[in-house]
Amino acid sequence: MPPLQVRPPADSQQNPYVPAGSTEPLVFEMFEGINTSTTRPGVDDKQMFWCDGFMPIGHNFLRTLYGIGTSIFTLGDGTTFSLFDFFNIGSTPYCISVDSTGRLWATNTSTSTTTLLAGSSTITNPSSANVGMAQYGSDFVLIIAQQGSGYFIWDGSVLYQGGTIAPVIVITNNGSGYTSPPTVGFTGGGGSGAAATATLSGGRVIDLTITAPGSGYTSAPTVTFTGGGGSGAAATAGFIPLGLHGTTIEVYAGRVWIGTGALITFSAPGSLVDFTTGSGGGSFTSTDSFLRVGFSQLRQTNGFLYLIADSSINYISGVQTSGSPPTTTFTNQNADPEVGTPFAATVDVFGRNIVFANAFGVHVSYGAAVTKISEALDGIYNSVPNFNNFLPSAAKAIIFGKKVWMLLLPIVDPITGQTANKLLMWNGRVWWAASQDVSLTYIQHQEINSVITAWGSDGTRIFPLFTTPSTAFAKIAQSKLWAKPGYMLLKAATRLWGLFQYYSLLSPNVSLAIDNETGSATQTLSLGPEVVTWTTAGGTVMSWTTPPTPMVWRASGVGILVLEPTAIGQNGALLGMTATTNSADMAIISLAIDDQIVGYRG
Numbered sequence: 001m002p003p004l005q006v007r008p009p010a011d012s013q014q015n016p017y018v019p020a021g022s023t024e025p026l027v028f029e030m031f032e033g034i035n036t037s038t039t040r041p042g043v044d045d046k047q048m049f050w051c052d053g054f055m056p057i058g059h060n061f062l063r064t065l066y067g068i069g070t071s072i073f074t075l076g077d078g079t080t081f082s083l084f085d086f087f088n089i090g091s092t093p094y095c096i097s098v099d100s101t102g103r104l105w106a107t108n109t110s111t112s113t114t115t116l117l118a119g120s121s122t123i124t125n126p127s128s129a130n131v132g133m134a135q136y137g138s139d140f141v142l143i144i145a146q147q148g149s150g151y152f153i154w155d156g157s158v159l160y161q162g163g164t165i166a167p168v169i170v171i172t173n174n175g176s177g178y179t180s181p182p183t184v185g186f187t188g189g190g191g192s193g194a195a196a197t198a199t200l201s202g203g204r205v206i207d208l209t210i211t212a213p214g215s216g217y218t219s220a221p222t223v224t225f226t227g228g229g230g231s232g233a234a235a236t237a238g239f240i241p242l243g244l245h246g247t248t249i250e251v252y253a254g255r256v257w258i259g260t261g262a263l264i265t266f267s268a269p270g271s272l273v274d275f276t277t278g279s280g281g282g283s284f285t286s287t288d289s290f291l292r293v294g295f296s297q298l299r300q301t302n303g304f305l306y307l308i309a310d311s312s313i314n315y316i317s318g319v320q321t322s323g324s325p326p327t328t329t330f331t332n333q334n335a336d337p338e339v340g341t342p343f344a345a346t347v348d349v350f351g352r353n354i355v356f357a358n359a360f361g362v363h364v365s366y367g368a369a370v371t372k373i374s375e376a377l378d379g380i381y382n383s384v385p386n387f388n389n390f391l392p393s394a395a396k397a398i399i400f401g402k403k404v405w406m407l408l409l410p411i412v413d414p415i416t417g418q419t420a421n422k423l424l425m426w427n428g429r430v431w432w433a434a435s436q437d438v439s440l441t442y443i444q445h446q447e448i449n450s451v452i453t454a455w456g457s458d459g460t461r462i463f464p465l466f467t468t469p470s471t472a473f474a475k476i477a478q479s480k481l482w483a484k485p486g487y488m489l490l491k492a493a494t495r496l497w498g499l500f501q502y503y504s505l506l507s508p509n510v511s512l513a514i515d516n517e518t519g520s521a522t523q524t525l526s527l528g529p530e531v532v533t534w535t536t537a538g539g540t541v542m543s544w545t546t547p548p549t550p551m552v553w554r555a556s557g558v559g560i561l562v563l564e565p566t567a568i569g570q571n572g573a574l575l576g577m578t579a580t581t582n583s584a585d586m587a588i589i590s591l592a593i594d595d596q597i598v599g600y601r602g
Helices: 376-382 383-391
Strands: 027-028 050-052 054-058 061-064 081-089 092-099 106-108 116-118 131-136 140-145 151-154 159-161 165-176 183-187 192-200 204-214 221-224 233-239 249-251 255-260 263-267 282-285 294-300 304-309 314-323 326-334 346-351 351-357 361-366 367-372 391-400 402-412 420-426 431-434 442-448 452-455 461-464 474-480 489-502 509-513 520-525 559-572 576-581 584-600
Touching: 027 576, 050 054, 054 402, 054 431, 054 474, 061 509, 081 140, 081 442, 081 452, 081 489, 092 140, 116 159, 131 255, 140 249, 151 351, 159 204, 183 192, 204 233, 221 233, 249 294, 249 367, 249 431, 255 294, 255 442, 294 351, 304 351, 326 367, 346 391, 346 402, 351 391, 351 402, 376 584, 383 402, 402 442, 402 452, 509 559, 509 584, 520 559, 559 584, 576 584
Parallel strands: 050 431, 131 249, 391 442
Antiparallel strands: 027 584, 050 474, 054 061, 061 584, 081 092, 092 106, 106 116, 131 140, 140 151, 151 159, 165 204, 165 233, 183 221, 192 204, 249 255, 255 263, 263 282, 294 304, 304 314, 314 326, 346 351, 351 361, 361 367, 391 402, 391 452, 402 420, 420 431, 442 452, 452 461, 474 576, 489 559, 489 584, 509 520, 509 576
């Protein structure tokens, strides 16, 4: 018996130009992020089931993302980058990187000039789980590592570490009568090799520049001034204590805070190197029952210092130092006793909030309330068990004028079924995914003059992300599978309509798969500008060449392209679409398919 043919009553046909049996077109244009937490038919009409390489900027605006920029530093000796971060000394921007042999590097991100700060095994266990970095004003970069003496300070010229003099020498008397710079010496303290030069103004010593930090100092050396024709100059030096180590570091309330396991150590106010209790420094060990292993990351925002632990979050406020000898006090309160992260490189400040990723999702600490925000990723977030022991990392960026947070994580790609490192991206409201021209191993961000740029590495290079229009990776957007007006009806997709915005002519074509519950029928849309043929008055085709290649002339091609109604073919109880392109720079405004009822599945 043939299937029952279902037709709407004649008086329900409101538009005589729409074929009989047509239902409301299936329109894909709202682009309100992805939702993998449900089945593809369960996705909301306004959402996407998957989006990779497109950015949902707004309704009717799904734009292809750019690719990587030029590398600023390449390791050419077979080693790889373990981690990196971005800082500035004065107005000069730097990338500080640690490679797999434990070397420390500094790269000027404006000039790509790279300096080796310290050789192999300087960092004995290089990974984002064992090394932390922080900025101290615009004068110093602080590095802490989990090793015997793991505290390092860089001032843009000299690297200081345990056993060297401190990077600041305090002049206590400028002296007078100097006609030439006096010789600066360092005596005592148990070490040797420290050196500095003096700068004069009006016969007075006004500045001291350290040229060598020395080594082996176990106490502060005495500073001496000899020669120069004057007298009276005096100064005091400090030293970096041996044995200071940790996994995370932050500067908060004018103090340096270091975390290692359950121990937090803090410096005296205004000091980089003095952690003694007699000066107002100190430490405490958390004995909270909810601290399972230890503190993984310290971050300050909104007037608080957040102590992110593997399974909890605390915050410190109200830091004060008073009395004689000075004593530092503060309030240490719990924000969440059961949510934290061991993945230090995922913890970021996003606005006034802290965002981080752990084994079961991405979370934001809104003040003292921690909320999971990644339910839309639940279908792919845990698709690679234990992330294949990959250490996730995160970054921020301004992309197309929008601030975005992103997480680098291995997942099983829902389109290809293959494991791949993907950028899971969030704009504070919706999620999507992204790839780049290469497979990424680590990401971080740089902020200069309120411009936030994401950077990544493929292991041997460091380069900016989302910088250059690229055709090197596919961009994919997949709709839900629509059942309407009901999965008891068999529908036929017969026509396709589309609106596109082009900003580039490179690789303009779009491959569109019309999907049903069992598979896809793929059609390539030849989009973009029309080819222009030049002819003589007599009708002869003219050949223009750029030796030896013939030139192809095209119309401008940029702007809105309205796709002519295109015949397609697909039947199913469920219908949807998947758009794929390698276009360098374009946006999907809208896609729509006509679905006609062709049978009753009863």
